């Protein structure tokens with residue numbers, strides 16, 4: 001049997017890996033510019049963390065987790081998302097007793113057992129940020145501005161930002177009651193999932209994927225009409241913060257985070273051009289989560305974006321990425337010069353110059369062709385004349401011009417030319 005990667009997973013091969021590096025570079029740089037520092041948590045955690053931290057009634061926990069027992073019969077789960085792990089780390093290392101807010105970002109694989117399709121995988125990658133310790137609505141605005149800045153730096157202009165406020169525990173309790181009263185008479189028209197959850201968690205009906213549920217509850221009372229004064233003014237400040245930064249948004253009554261620890265701001269980014277799975281990222285405030293996971297009463301806010309979906313969007317822009325190209329290729333005209341070539345290769349690489357040679361025993365001509373394939377800007381030729389007289393021949397692969405350079409000057413000469421190339425070609 002031919003072995004294949006498991007369904008819903010895939011390999012990232014060169015040259016595509018250059019695109020990943022490009023996107024990840026922009027994500028990291030943007031987050032660092034906004035004052036977020038990287039956190040790396042384990043790929044697997046105790047199952048209980050996700051049951052508490054993601055919510056035991058969510059699809060993620062009820063249907064999508066990769067859960068297994070290890071050899072000591074502990075129940076472990078491959079992380080389906082990373083907020084719960086960040087909260088666990090915050091509590092475990094008492095980060096909350098240090099300088100606040102704690103601002104973190106992460107990039108890494110997540111795992112969910114779902115039906116694979118374009119933009120949906122079983123192992124996928126998320127970039128996310130979490131900020132703990134402040135309830136300032138200006139921080140909510142900052143987090144959304146960061147999300148938009150990422151899209152801008154990736155050259156993406158066609159996006160839709162949806163926002164809403166889900167209020168605090170108090171105003172949401174009043175609202176929940178009203179919503180249950182609205183839903184109860186039409187409960188038979190809901191999907192089976194919603195029929196079982198609407199009493200306990202009526203907000204989940206609002207973000208249910210089934211159209212029939214939305215039709216059934218038409219003209220439902222909205223959360224934004226039921227916000228208490230504090231929550232309404234929190235939401236107003238967030239919107240003002242976005243406006244002041246020229247960020248367009250759409251208020252979306254259907255955007256709710258159906259779990260108790262979510263509070264106030266909720267948001268989602270869609271890129272319509274990438275297909276059915278158009279949600280690129282989403283997040284919100286979760287002032288109850290740290291306490292729910294056994295920590296102090298500490299507010300938090302964050303978001304996660306799917307890197308695969310970002311890539312789909314960037315690909316539609318046909319971005320040219322040539323970061324895999326070599327700067328210099330060393331061609332030897334004779335096997336005797338293998339050692340000289342290897343030594344020169346090392347010196348070039350120590351100077352951060354992308355240098356390559358042949359390892360397949362190609363002829364001189366074939367080496368030149370190979371250098372062309374690798375996109376090398378220059379070729380250094382080592383032949384009998386060169387060795388006897390103490391120089392290297394340096395060939396410019398664009399102009400085809402060849403010059404002789406003393407051995408001692410080769411590194412500096414290559415460096416100078418690269419500066420000129422880069423200056424000229426951007």
Ligand code: AMP
Pocket residue numbers: 081112114119120121122124125126279280281282283304305306307308309
């Ligand atoms: P969520 O944690 O469900 O709010 O997801 C945040 C983002 O992660 C989504 O907007 C997607 O871009 C991405 N995402 C979630 N699930 C998947 C998946 N199965 N495959 C690919 N990307 C995903």
